[in-house]
Amino acid sequence: MPEYEFVDVYVPRGVSRKDATRLLTDHAEYGHWELHRLSLLRDGSRKVRLRRRIIRQTRATW
Template sequence: MADYEFHQLHLPRGTSRSDARRILAEHAEYGLWELDRLTIRRDGSRRVLLRRRIIRQLRLT
């Protein structure tokens, strides 16, 4: 089973779609994050949950 770490973002109400897409693309490209869940709230803000796989090195003894 894979282990993941999570990162939560809050995008305020006035954030345009193109700005939100740019922010998420930067996180994906430079931080290797992938979209886990996107919630659009009643007030128009977005809550974004990103995840990335934790890669552990094996010890060779």
């Protein structure tokens, strides 16, 4: 079963949808994050949880 690390991003109410999309696209493109969950809060802000897979490598013993 793959292991993931998570990061929470808070997008305030005044941020436009276009700017929020750009922010999340940058995280996905440069940090290799993918969208795990997006919550729209009552005040209009967004709470976004991103995840990326942790790749474990064993050391070579030579």
